[in-house]
Amino acid sequence: MTDEIRVRMVAVLPRLRRFAYALTGSTEQGDDLVQEACLRALSRVELWQPGTRLDSWMYRIAQNIWLDRMRANKVRGEVVDISVMEGVTGTDGRAVTESELTLQAVDAALARLPAEQRAAVALICIEGASYKEAAEIAGVPIGTVMSRLARARRALHAMLNQPAQGRDERPRAKTGS
Amino acid sequence: MKTASERAMALVDGQLAPAEVPGLVQELGRNPALVAELQMYLTTSGRRICEPYGVKGDEPVPARLVEAVLQAPASAGRRTPSSRYVATLIGRLQGRTRVPAWSLVAGPALAAVLIAVAAWFVLPDRSQGSLVEASLAAALERTQSGRDAAAVAVRPVLSFKSRNATWCRQYEIRYGTRQVSHGLACRTSGGRWSVVSLTPPGPVGLMPAGSDARAAVDNLVTAMMGGQPLSNADEAAMFGKGWPQL
Secondary structure, three states: OOOHHHHHHHHHHHHHHHHHHHOOOOOOHHHHHHHHHHHHHHOOOHHOOOOOOOOHHHHHHHHHHHHHHHHHHHHHHHOOOOHHHHHHHOOOOOHHHHHOOOOOHHHHHHHHHHHHHHHHHHHHEEEEEHHHHHHHHOOOOOOHHHHHHHHHHHHHHHHHHHOOOOOOOOOOOOOOO | OOOOOHHHHHHOOOOOOOHHHHHHHHHHHHHHHHHHHHHHHHHHOOOOOOOHHHHHHHHOOOOOHHHHHHHHHHHHHHHHHHHHHHHHHHHHHOOOOOOOHHHHHHHHHHHHHHHHHHHHOOOOOOOOOOOOOOHHHHHHHOOOOOOOOOOOOEEEEEEEEEEOEEEEEEEEEEEEOOEEEEEEEEEEEOOEEEEEEEEEOOEEOOOOOOOHHHHHHHHHHHHHHHOOOOOOHHHHHHHHHHHOOO
C-alpha cells in the first residue's frame, strides 16, 4: 500500500509544487514546503483514507504547514522581500490587466493578501479545486471559503489595476488573515 | 447564505447551482453594481490568474523531491511486504543488502501484468485509473515517443491501436536518475488515459534480460497490439486530432 501511495505522491508533485509556489512566491521555499509536506504525509500515512483524494490530503498538509509558518512569522515580525513587491507597482497596473498577466505581477499581488485568502486563491483559481474541495482542505465551511475568495479577488483586482507608484509609496505586504 | 456578489463569483467559476442562475440573472438586470462585481470576478477568473502559473506546473520536478517521497521512512502503521520490497530495493541500490537482482522485479512485475490483463478484459473502462494523474495524461496526450515530458519525467515509448480498438501508449516514468517504472495506458471512451499496467519503481538498467519489468510490459503490449506501432508522423497527427475514438 505504501508503495502505491509513494508513486501516487510522485504524480501529485508537479501540482503540489505549483500550489506551494503560489503560497510562498518562491521556487526554493515552495520546494522546501513540498518536501516537508511529503515527509509529514509519509510519517502519518496511516491517517490517509484509501478511496479519498490523495492530492487533497497533501494540499491540506502543505497548507497547514505554510499557515503555521506564516503565523510564526507574524509573531516574530515579518520580513518582506523587496523584489516580491516589484511586480505590482513596478509597471502600470492597467496595462498589465489589459494584456497578459505576468507571473511576477500575480506573485506580487498574491504576496500582499492575507494568508488564508492567498491559500483560497491558490486552491480554487490556480489549482482548480471546487469550493467544496477547498473547504474540505482548509477545514472550514464553504461559505467561509467563498467569502475569503471574494475578498481576495476584490483585492487582486484593485492591486492589478492600480497605477504605477514610486518605490517609497509602496504599501507593506500583509501576513496572516 | 451566499450574498449576490458571491453568487456572481460562483457563476464565473462555474460553481453556481443551475437553480440559482435565473434569480441571479434577474438581479444582474436591475443592479448595475452587481454587474460591476461580475466583471471584476471575470478579470480575476481562474483562467486569467492561473495562466502565468501554467509554466510552474510544467517544470521538471527536482530529483531531491522525488527521492524524498520514494525513500523517506513511512510510519510503522502501514508497512507491508510491498513496503519491504521497496526498502530492499533501496538498500540494494545503496549496497547494503545482497539479494538476487531478479527477485526484486520478477514477482511484482508478473503480478502487475496478471492483474492488468484481468482488469483490461473485465473492466475495459477503468476510470478510477489511480495512477493516471493529470500530469501523466498531459504527457501522453502530446509528447512524441522518445522524448521526455517536462513534468514527472514521463517518456512515452510507443503508440498503437489495441485489439479492443482503443489507442494505447507504452511509457516510462523516471523518478530522479536512479529509478524507473514501466507502464501501459489506453484511452477510454471518455477520452481519458487509463493505466493498464504500471510496474513498481526499479533501478535503471540493472535488471537481467528476460526478468525485467520492461519485458513484462513489452509482453503485454505484444499481446494487445492490433497492428503496427504508430510512426512519429502518425503520432503527430493524433496530437492534432486529440486521439479520436476508433
